[in-house]
Amino acid sequence: MTPTSAAGIHLDDLPGHYIRRLQQIAVAIFMQETASWSVTPVQFAALQTVANSPGIDQRTLARRIGFDTSTIAGVIDRLEARGLMSRGPSPDDRRVRLLTLTDAGRQLLHEVVPSMLKTQQRILEPLPPAERDEFVRMLRVLVDANNELSRAPSDA
Template identity: 55%
Template sequence: MKTGTRKTDADAAPATDISLRTLPGHYARRIHQLAVALYMQEVAKLNITPLQYSTLQTICNQPGIDQKTLASVVGSDTATVGGVIDRLEARGLVVRNVAPHDRRMRLITPTETGVKMLAEVLPCMLESQKRFLAPLTPKERKEFMRLMKVLIDSNAELSNTPAKS
């Protein structure tokens, strides 16, 4: 090695003075924290998590949905959704029935108690969404939702939810 050309550890080290406020992933995590915190403030008394709500809402929207399709709609994996269904079923909110066309498949439907729970959760959940977007103008809300959809749809192959046209 020639004299005077030796690299120091500082020369080889990557820059470490990056501000978190410049990273969209950091903001995405913080936005998720905020959305969950607001949801929990509004819905806590009903003891239903955001994923349980999404799952119950989807089952009520599509009674008889299979677990694989349900997982795709809520943007989760089948194992996680299976656990959520277990918890909802234990509470008497949904039931699983054998699919007539494939005995290995279970179709999930809401119970009357599940439909009533959803009706009770909806106003609270909607209030959390309203609070979440409250700092934005109506035009900004629409743009925020549009931009989130662009990011999600353009990266659909990285998630469990296929892009929507």
């Protein structure tokens, strides 16, 4: 029976509670595994996306990683201050800044990828190997189906 008042609700029955907790755990594992490089999960996502699409603009980067455009500017500021990413003018629109990785950014990404992959393994480790791909598939279904409800929908 579904409870109709707050008194009958248990956090253990709420998928949102577990999703929030898993996100906290995923970030904690990522930070442990990548501590030597002082990079956050969002910074990694930005670096990897720019590496995959050199010359991408800030707005498109934000949409690809599901981040709001005002906050991604601060992420890029920090990466640029560390000498990992650079912004250059667009030949088509002076208002648009195009993003590229610096040599240092490419090197950091190359170094951090094994730790990032270990993070993914650690997150999924409690599941039987045969269920890991299915779990990730189901996560994609939930995220894709609810993407438009996000404060920063992804277009990836």
